Amino acid sequence: MPLQQRSPGLGSRPAALVLLGLLLILAVLSTAQASKNALERSQDFQWSGVRLLLAHIDPWADYLQNDYLHRSIHLSQNPNYLPILYLLLAPLGLLSLVPAEMTWFALNVVFAIASGILAARFYGLGRRGVAAVVFLLLIATPTRMTFGNGQQGLFVLLLWSASLLAPRLTDARSAVAGISYFKFNFAPPLFLYLLLRGGIRAVLLSAVPSAIATSLIWLWLTRGRDPSELLRLVAEPFAVSRTGYFPNGGDPNLMDVIQAKVLHINLQNPVVPLGVTAITLGAALLVCFTLLYSAVRRHPQSSGQWQMALLATASVGLFKHHFYDTVVLLFPLCHALRLWRSRHAQVALAAIAYLWYLQRAIDATHIALPNLFVFQFAVLMLLLTMTYQLRIFEERTYASVG
DSSP, rough: OOSSSOOOOSHHHHHHHHHHHHHHHHHHHHHHHHHHHHOOOTTTTTTTHHHHHHHTTOOOHHHHHTTTHHHHHSSSSOOOOHHHHHHTTTTHHHHHHHHHHHHHHHHHHHHHHHOOOHHHHTTTOOOHHHHHHHHHHHHHHHHHHHHHHHSSSHHHHHHHHHSSSSOOHHHHHHHHHHHHGGTTSSHHHHHHHHHHHHHHHHHHHHHHHHHHHHHHHHHHHHHOOOHHHHHHHHHHHHHHHHTOOOHHHHHSHHHHHIIIIISSTTOOSSSHHHHHHHHHHHHHHHHHHHHHHHHIIIIIOOOOHHHHHHHHHHHHHOOOOGGGGGGGGGHHHHHHHHTTSSSHHHHHHHHHHIIIIIIHHHHHOOOOTTTTHHHHHHHHHHHHHHHHHHHHHHHHHHHHHO
């Protein structure tokens, strides 16, 4: 249940309205710029793969056979996602490129607004707090980048908001959360969270949507003639990612820091050796499991608000992600706003402000700062530490109002 604490004040009513008005203007300007970027780039929008699929062409096999560059409309729209995403995007594949891009942009705006509303309400923020959270999310650099690139992070954010922001984990919520496995750098922490919170049943149910979608696409491509093709279809998206279309070095997360600093792997190498991947992924899984085990099993009475803030921060701070995936920091943002009187919450808000807004200003100076991603990683770890320690303040708040 939402915390019974007063929402953070925005000052007097006139001052609050002025502040919200300014945030609204900035949100509109940011979204307008993103719409222009979406028309000019949208390089990660998976329209090309969907078009091939609708023509009964396996986009993953096509790419791996080096035919994709000849058939793809947008050469950078490489099919490095699980089949369920392409099934969900099938209606957009019926449109020509520009209408499809603008439709996906509009859907991403809806995803962002809906996620902001769901999250702010779940964390117990008032009406002005809900509006402020939505505007802050729309202004954030990773949100604008997601809009412009045609990325899927906001879709993942909506799936998590609709399924996991609830006091009880039901079968249906486990299945809805599992849809986000299509973006498989979010899959490991989600898998661990579902396993610890809902057990094997929740994990199995989370795999059902992808299993059904993969089977349907297999039937669409082969009419069920060769069962071995189904296994190949499962493996192909990972094979595409191994060719270099997966986050690989130079981003602020534990896997990249280990890869760059301890193992001295060339960041420009498009293919990371499997041994290196096993070491870095193993380290991220170990840290993530330890955190989530502590949150879910050692502190079973802890709130879903705290657990989800921890899950989101651990996801982008430990596993390979590009910067725009930090849109999921919406959850620790809401959690820190709810507990804003705590010094830990204030530090967490400062860390998110740096990552979402100030880092873009530093990038705009074009000053070459060596190993900047390591500093950004340190900021993420600071956020993770502050978020973890907020459980104690949260429990005191419960006790004081109980």
